[in-house]
Amino acid sequence: MKEKKYMNPYLAGFLLGLIMLSAFVLTGSGLGASGAMKRSVISCVDKISHEHTSNSEFYSKYTNKETHPMKNKLVFLVFGVLIGGFISGAVSNRLKLKIEHSPKITSKTRIIMASIGGILFGIGSQIGRGCTSGAALSGMATLSTAGFISMISIFGTGYLLAYFFKKFWI
Amino acid sequence: MLPFFSPQDEIxxxxxxxxxxxxxxxxxxxxxxxxxxxxxVFYGYDFVVVRVFFTAAITTMLGLIFLNYFGYLNFDDIFINSTYLWATAVGGAIMGLGFIIGGFCPGTSVCALAIGKIDAMIFVGGIFIGAFIFGEAYPIFKDIYMEGNLGRILIYDTLGISQGTFAFSMILIALIMFWGSYFIQKKISKKEMKY
Incomplete structure (x- = not known):
């Protein structure tokens, strides 16, 4: 069966806005993704060596608490994203194992680029206290100064450096 | 008063x-x-990111402003991220580099992973490694992580204008960007191959 067309971007944006608004109204905070990954890493490290996490100034902020680091709304939210994305892919016939890349590069190049990009995003989202969803999008929606700096910094850097990575995309 | 539930409620x-x-x-x-x-979005052949991102931000922003205006919600009761000027800027720059190299951000990579994109699975693996590097090398990153703490400040106070003026300007800027994006997309699509 043929893949269905993507949703109108303004309709998608409006619906996404309503979802984010309900997150604020119901739970008091917006959306996020990198927080769940951070907490997964922290609980893995804690499982391997609790002594190590207890001695770390960073890890201990999450592990020396009454509540488990995974007992956080963002962890549940990201599990939801996984399922929501899958449902959407299923109803629109887009479920397919593949490596998407520009015809100018090989699958191997794309995989290397994806891993470098992921690592950078992992580090950057920790330094910046949140990623595109948590810091930039939810931040802008609450009119926080951090949200706007984050958005300008992420997309500004992207535009500044886009020229050097052109062949990887088009 | 909103929000209905606290972060630690099971619900x-x-x-x-x-x-x-x-x-x-x-x-x-x-x-x-x-x-x-x-x-x-970075090459001008598809502006879906700008359209969805800004429409969503504005929808939520207006919802919050109106709920606040009618007395249902106090901005003090919701989570607003603190501004650490340099940490936010440097973190954002690293994320921008990660975006142009990897093509995803954390939320979108999870979504792409869910429909079977192998590159997204690798990207998510990278995020875990990145977060681990940050955790292990925290003493090195700590200075920049803590740099420029300005607290829980709001953009309209930073700019010295009223909330309404800012919200209106943001909508206006978004509309101009939406309008402009069609011209750029048209021009680029003629020049570059359709992907």
């Missing part, structure tokens, strides 16, 4: 899970599960 986890499902569904429906579609 918050259930609600967040459902909100996550809706979030993932819309991201995928909008095409955010494709790295080449996302990267289009």
């Amino acid at each position: 918050t986890f259930v609600i967040s899970f459902i909100i996550g499902i809706a979030f993932g569904f819309i991201l995928e429906q909008a095409g955010f599960s494709s790295s080449r579609k996302l990267a289009g």
Whole structure:
């Protein structure tokens, strides 16, 4: 069966806005993704060596608490994203194992680029206290100064450096 | 008064899970599960990111402003991220580099992983490694992580204008960007190959 067309971007944006608004109204905070990954890493490290996490100034902020680091709304939210994305892919016939890349590069190049990009995003989202969803999008929606700096910094850097990575995309 | 539930209520986890499902569904429906579609924003062949991102931010912003105006919600009761000027700027720059190299951000990569994109699975693995590097090398990153703490400040106070003026300007800027994006996209699509 043929893949269905993507949703109108303004309709998608409006619906996404309503979802984010309900997150604020119901739970008091917006959306996020990198927080769940951070907490997964922290609980893995804690499982391997609790002594190590207890001695770390960073890890201990999450592990020396009454509540488990995974007992956080963002962890549940990201599990939801996984399922929501899958449902959407299923109803629109887009479920397919593949490596998407520009015809100018090989699958191997794309995989290397994806891993470098992921690592950078992992580090950057920790330094910046949140990623595109948590810091930039939810931040802008609450009119926080951090949200706007984050958005300008992420997309500004992207535009500044886009020229050097052109062949990887088009 | 809103919000209905506190972050540690059990029900918050259930609600967040459902909100996550809706979030993932819309991201995928909008095409955010494709790295080449996302990267289009940087080359002018696809502006879906700008359109969805700003429409969503404005929708939520207006909702919050009106709920506040009618006395249902106090901005002090919701989570507003603190501004650490340099940490936010440097973190953002590293994320920008990660975006142009990897083609995803954390939320979109999870969404793409869910429909079977192998590059997204690798990207998510990278995020775990990145977060681990940050955790292990925290003493090195600590200075920049803590640099420039300005607290829980709001953009209209920073700019010295009223909330209404700012919200109106943001809508105006978004509309100009939406309008301009069609011209750029048209021009680029003629020149570059259709991806």
